Amino acid sequence: MRHLMSPMDFSVEELDRLLSLAIDIEQNPKKFAHACDGKKLATCFYEPSTRTRLSFEAAMLNLGGSVLGFSSADSSSAAKGESVSDTIRVISCYADICAMRHPKEGAPLVASLKSTIPVINAGDGGHQHPTQTLTDLLTIRSLKGHLGDLTIGLCGDLKFGRTVHSLIHALIRYPNIRFVLISPEELRVPSYIREDVLDKNHIPYREVERLEDAMADLDILYMTRVQKERFFNEEDYVRMKDFYILDKAKMTLAKKDMLVLHPLPRVNEISVEVDDDPRAAYFKQAQYGVYVRMALILTLLEVEVC
Numbered sequence: 393m394r395h396l397m398s399p400m401d402f403s404v405e406e407l408d409r410l411l412s413l414a415i416d417i418e419q420n421p422k423k424f425a426h427a428c429d430g431k432k433l434a435t436c437f438y439e440p441s442t443r444t445r446l447s448f449e450a451a452m453l454n455l456g457g458s459v460l461g462f463s464s465a466d467s468s469s470a471a472k473g474e475s476v477s478d479t480i481r482v483i484s485c486y487a488d489i490c491a492m493r494h495p496k497e498g499a500p501l502v503a504s505l506k507s508t509i510p511v512i513n514a515g516d517g518g519h520q521h522p523t524q525t526l527t528d529l530l531t532i533r534s535l536k537g538h539l540g541d542l543t544i545g546l547c548g549d550l551k552f553g554r555t556v557h558s559l560i561h562a563l564i565r566y567p568n569i570r571f572v573l574i575s576p577e578e579l580r581v582p583s584y585i586r587e588d589v590l591d592k593n594h595i596p597y598r599e600v601e602r603l604e605d606a607m608a609d610l611d612i613l614y615m616t617r618v619q620k621e622r623f624f625n626e627e628d629y630v631r632m633k634d635f636y637i638l639d640k641a642k643m644t645l646a647k648k649d650m651l652v653l654h655p656l657p658r659v660n661e662i663s664v665e666v667d668d669d670p671r672a673a674y675f676k677q678a679q680y681g682v683y684v685r686m687a688l689i690l691t692l693l694e695v696e697v698c
C-alpha cells in the first residue's frame with residue numbers, strides 16, 4: 393500500500409505516467425466514470441480549504457465512488473482531543489482512501505503510519521502540498537508542452553507557502569530548470585530548502601525583491617498569497633500582505649507566452665484586471681486539479697482502466 397506525503401514519493405517515471413493518465417481522463421472522461429464504483433474517499437480536513445477538498449470530492453464522484461468526511465477540526469473529534477492516529481484507525485474502517493489536511497507539519501505522515509488505507513497529504517502546515525504540485529506539473533506540461541528548460545519565478549510568501557516548497561522539490565528533477573525567487577527578505581525560501589535542495593543539486597537560482605526585476609526572464613510566474621494563518625503577529629502580516637500586486641502594467645514586461653499560475657485562493661496579489669490576459673492560467677490550473685486527483689486516486693487504489 394502506498395501513501396503520498398511528498399511529490400518525491402513518486403519517481404519521475406511514475407509522475408510521467410500519472411500525468412499522462414490525467415490527460416487521458418481529461419480527454420476520455422466517460423471511460424473512467426465507473427472506475428471506482430463502490431469505493432469511498434474520506435476527506436479529513438483540519439484546516440480550511442475550497443479547491444483541494446472539493447476537487448478531491450469531485451474527483452471521486454467523477455470516478456463513480458462516494459465521499460465522506462469533515463471540513464474543520466471543530467466538527468470532528470479532534471475538538472474532544474482525539475489524536476490523528478486514532479482518527480485514521482477509525483476512518484480506515486469506513487473508507488478506502490483518505491485525503492488529510494492538517495495545520496501541523498507531519499500530521500498526515502503520523503496518520504499514515506497507523507492507517508490501513510492510502511493516506512494523501514492534502515497540505516500539512518507550512519511544509520508540503522504534493523497534490524497541488526501534481527496540479528501545477530500537469531498545468532505546466534499541458535500548457536507549455538514540457539517540464540524542463542524553464543525559468544520559473546516563485547513570488548510572494550516563499551517562507552510559509554507549502555505549495556512553493558513542494559513545487560521546488562518536484563521541478564529540480566527536470567533538466568535545465570532555473571528559479572527566480574521573488575520575495576521580501578522576511579519571506580525568503582527557508583534555508584533548509586535553499587541549501588539542501590537548490591545548492592546541493594546545483595540548481596541555478598537568484599533571489600530578488602522586486603517583481604519588475606524578474607518579469608522579462610520568466611517562462612512561468614507562480615504567484616502566492618501571504619500565508620496569514622502562519623504569522624506570529626497581525627502587524628507583520630499587515631506589513632507584508634500587499635507587497636506584490638501583479639497588474640496589467642507589470643504584465644507588459646513579461647514574455648508573450650509566459651504563464652501566470654497561482655494555487656489560489658488569491659487575496660490582492662493578482663489584480664482582477666489580469667484575469668482576461670491569455671497568459672493568466674490560474675483558473676485552468678484549478679480544473680487540472682480534478683483530473684490529476686482522479687489519476688492519483690486510481691494510482692493509489694491500483695485501479696486499472698483499459
Ligand code: NCD
Pocket residue numbers: 443444515521524554555616617655656657
Ligand atoms: C494552497 C494551500 O492550501 O496551501 N491552497 C490550495 O490548496 N490551492 C495555497 C494557499 O492557501 O495559499
